[in-house]
Amino acid sequence: MRRKLLFGERMLLGDGTEPFNAVIPFRLRGTFKEEDIQYALSRLQDKHPWLRALIHHDENNIPWFEVLENHLPIPIRIVPRKGEDDWQEESRKEWQTLFRYGEQPLLRFIWIKGEEVSDMLFSFHHCLCDGGSAVAFLYEFLTILDHPSAEIGVENPILGIHDVVPEAILTSRSQKLKAKVIGRVAATAIKCIPVGKKAVERQNDYLIHWKFDKEISKELISYCKSQEVTVNTFLSVVLLQAFKKVRGASAFNKVSCPVDIRRFAPQIKKDHIFAFGLMIVVSSDDKMSFSDNLWMTQESVERKTSKLNPYITMMVMESAHDALKNFTKLLKHGKSSNDCMFSNLGRIEIPHQYKEFTLETIFSPSVIGPLGNTTTMVTSTFNGEMDFSFVGSEGYLPYSEALAIRDEVIQTVKEQLDPISVL
Structure with a gap:
């Protein structure tokens, strides 16, 4: 299973040299085994294909999500829990840690292990999903961790813009023209906006x-x-x-x-x-x-x-992949x-x-x-x-x-x- 990254996903992905990571931390009171955590994570991967995916570039340097037959497990990093605010330090670490997206899944799990209380973090590349998706798989993870045989279903994944935009809109001649015109105007305007040679020093x-x-x-x-x-x-x-x-x-x-x-x-x-x-x-x-x-x-x-209008917005963005470099430059340097x-x-x-x-x-x-x-x-x-x-x-x-x-x-x-x- 594979699909091209959409415009917004490509923008968040970047060129792979700078992280764009999100972290959702949570605190559990109880005792846990690593094999039970790994099993719950494997069940998430069973349900959601893109949690098993790597990103590969084709001959035109276009990135694709690609689910391999023998997928890799979500990596777990375990650190001893020393205090109430350890999760903040680990969050900052995860912001700075690149995803080697051609070699590992776009999701990591961090277990700040305590005797009675543990803090846990899901760290994911933002091109994979948003906060709403993260809350959904957090719920599923906790469900399986508590009850390993629980049924969480199987995701019917989005395979492209055609799975989001209704066919009547996607194939409409007027809507396609509108999206193309807006996309061209936006791309031209972005190219003309002056930006600095250097990005702001973070x-x-x-x-x-x-x-x-x-x-x-x-x-x-x-x-x-x-x-x-x-x-x-x-x-x-x-x-x-x-x-x-x-x-x-x-x-x-x-x-x-x-x-x-x-x-x-x-x-x-x-x-x-x-x-x-x-x-x-x-x-x-x-x-x-x-x-x-x-x-x-x-x-x-x-x-x-x-x-x-999410439909025309997506169509506009998908018509403007050739403007991605200029748009990214504007965001970074403007x-x-x-x-x-x-x-x-x-x-x-x-x-x-x-x-x-x-x-x-x-x-x-x-x-x-x-x-x-x-x-x-x-x-x-x-x-x-x-x-x-x-x-x-x-x-x-x-x-x-x-x-x-x-x-x-x-x-x-x-x-x-x-x-x-x-x-």
Whole structure:
């Protein structure tokens, strides 16, 4: 089984010399055997073909996912658990560790082994899948680890754009023309945009982590419902305000928010291994109050989201493979124009208590790569607690400013929730 990488996957893959890795860490209370972990990982590979795949280039240097008959197991790296924050150090290590994608799967497993408590990490190349896919195979892994004979099904993998875009759209003469024209215009524009000769020096990468307890998390969700805005919108406005307060004139007043393509393309199932995403950008108005900004931003988000078209977007991108080099160069060498990428995975629907162990927490995934500004905040909610991973690089956002932004986010959230706690 094999398929060509799509445009977005090729962009994330790069030339193989720079990692673009994501990590999803979690904490288990219980005792485990390596052979049981390896078995659970092998069951994941049995279900998902692309977890068995390597990447090979053809004679035209086009990369392909290729599933070999005698596939290689997902590698396990075991380190002794010394403290509560070991998972952060191992996350940073995994960001920097290249995937030898022609020789090993695009997924690794790290076991920070303790006597009663273990932290575990899935590390994967971002061209393999997104955070939604990672949560899906995390759920399957835990299911098998607890109950080895459990049935998790078999994925019917996406083999190309034809498995996502309906045939009527994909073969439509007008839609094909539209995609080609937009693709050519975009490719020409990208070629004409001036970029620097050197990419920004990233310097040291860092991870800042925090949680809201169950009480604050519950109040935050209740507040958003009372204001008729989403948690995503609320946190975006909080983040924009924090960047403005800390960075002043250096803030861009722009936060990029990924939108799950599964909302618009039902062909892509929750458990599909897939990396393609959609994006909107949100901004706030300094002249408005916090509440007015919430409502204005919510309207803007709904308007922009309603205009998203995953099918034509994919068709445009697939028509522009020859512009990949220029597009990548623009992302790497162009000036940053947004403050941060903010991704909210929402409530993670994975059980907390299992027969053989307890899933104490899931830490929000982190991701970092070479395509421009690395500043990213990811949040998720598990077992009633909202968790935050804030990733960045000194060359884009100094660590001291990132800490100040974190403090502003926490303070602003608590200030907005205070009237509820008083009542």
